[in-house]
Amino acid sequence: MSQTHHAEPAADAPLIIDVQGLTKSFGETKVVDGIDMQVAEGEIYGFLGPNGSGKTTTIRMLCGLLTPDAGAGTCLGHDIISDSAKIKLKVGYMTQRFSLYEDLSIRENLAFVASIYGLKKPKQAVRETLEKLGLETRANQLAGALSGGWKQRLALAAAIMHEPKLLLLDEPTAGVDPKARRDFWDEIHQLADNGLTVLVSTHYMDEAERCHKICYLAYGKLLARGTVNEVIRQSGLVTWLVSSNSQRQINRLARELADRSGVEMVAPFGATLHVSGANDNALEAAVAPWRGEAGLDWQKVEPTLEDVFIHMMQGASDNFG
């Protein structure tokens, strides 16, 4: 997916985030349940999981917006419970929803952020940021008038203006077009190359694949972590890719396979079908009657990250749902 090879951070890099047992409940619901997380300096750490899995809550606990009910740890070497004021100075946070002032101009927004962080030369910082964004000519436009992609770029620029050591991005590319998304990720990699640590939550698999490491969260629990390949391998999932020239044949096969024991997931992708299961032999036995059918081409492939996540989500809902 990534066009350029980005060096992974050194193995002995210091831990920027190091928390254990983070727990947070809202009322009766445990939104985050005993999460351990270690993120090394310069890493791009992908935070994945379905809606409501506790990603935003975890991010908010890391930057001191929420106080954990239980758990402890450090962020940038500062205690997340008692030292959140110090953490705030070194963290850049981009919220899920655009949270700069829509009724302030781009320049006014940046000037506000620069002053709140007490930058030494706020005017210069604003000018440099505007130049970097290529927004000098539109600096006096209201932020609310910007398109989704530009709003996101502005929010990112505002979040890194004070040169944070850790960048927290909460679904930064939701609702942004593919080109803008790709540019955004190129920029994230550039920042990480310069030593910035990035924790980014996302629903996009292609974005997950651009992270150095990922973890997967469902129902407040951490289900998997590691590099993309590690997570896929650990899942033990086996996938058959079935292709055919006939869409009707694929649709019929999808219906027929859906309820077979040993088959966990059947997902059509246009004229191909992903048939996955956790047990290699059981899956093989389940699909055996169709293996010889004319017009079908069967191939055993490595499951995609998406297959793995949906598989994990189903497993998790059996346990917690």
Add this chain to the structure above:
Amino acid sequence: MTARFSFSRLAAMIRKEFIQMRRDRLTFAMMLGIPVMQLVLFGYAINSDPKHLPTALFAQDNSVFTRSIVKGMENSDYFDIVAKPETAAEADDLIRTGKVQFVLQIPADFSRELQRGARPKLLLDADATDPAATGNAVAGIQLLTAQVLNRDLEGPLASLRPAPDPVNLVIHRRYNAEGRTELNIVPGLIGVILTMTMIIFTALAMTREVERGTMENLLTMPVRPFEVMMGKILPYIIVGYIQAAVVLAAAYWLFDVPIAGSLGLLAFVLFFFVAANLAVGFTFSTLARNQLQAVQMTIFFFLPSILLSGFMFPFRGMPHWAQWLGEVLPLTHFLRIVRGILLKGNGISEIAPDLLALLAFLTVVSIVSLNRFRQTLD
């Protein structure tokens, strides 16, 4: 596009509207709370014919006649003798500070002159800053003197029963000789306008940040709650001064309201009054979940403020529980101060008690709002 009117679609809209109404607990409470509050305030608390007004008796003469007059006044229910000053200066001080509404002065040779049939003077000083508060009482005492004295002037003295009136009652409507209501209303408007606008400005300014999601960004930045609060309050203090200046200018040039006291002192007091209202607005903003709720809370505070402060209806006409409630409101104290400064020419020593009350209110509400304002989203 379906052109025909559909009852089922209308019903669906209405049903949805009721569901949303029920979800918003505060709005629901206000729908019942505001009518009940109006009912209680208008029905029980408000009385435009105030009685038992505190009166000082400055008697330089003490005789059966003077006692009759005093007794008669008390029996009329309009006057309660609460003080008996010894000197004219003391009496004057009582009326300036607003501790009494009236001073009845009985001159030294009152009885002798009365018996001589010389129609002695009986002096009633009325604090007429609020003409409505004194009107009925003043009308009452004019009938009363003749009646009560007629009982005493009997027997051999019956011949002295005078045709029109045995005494020459001189009523001195102080601070508002012509009984112009605008002298009472217009200075008070400064307070009323500021109460309304200051509370709603801050209440909205904060809830807007929450509603638009900018609060989350603000909270992640290294800005302290006190800085946020001050940053929200100080701009509106300036706005408050501008509003006050506009009303004051109109009062002076359009309504001929006198400016008897010091404008500097008024400006000084304004700071605390505006700040008190802004602190209330700030507190509301920490309670309200959206801008609609913030507006509703403002109305809930504003209504008793205009009704119980003495702005619309005489403060002393209200029952005690309503007066106690009124004493809590900053507008009550500000009205006394602003009327005192503009109409009576009061200085810092006369307004001190009300200024202290404002300060106490400001302190308590500021502490509450700072505690309510959380630096986290918990």
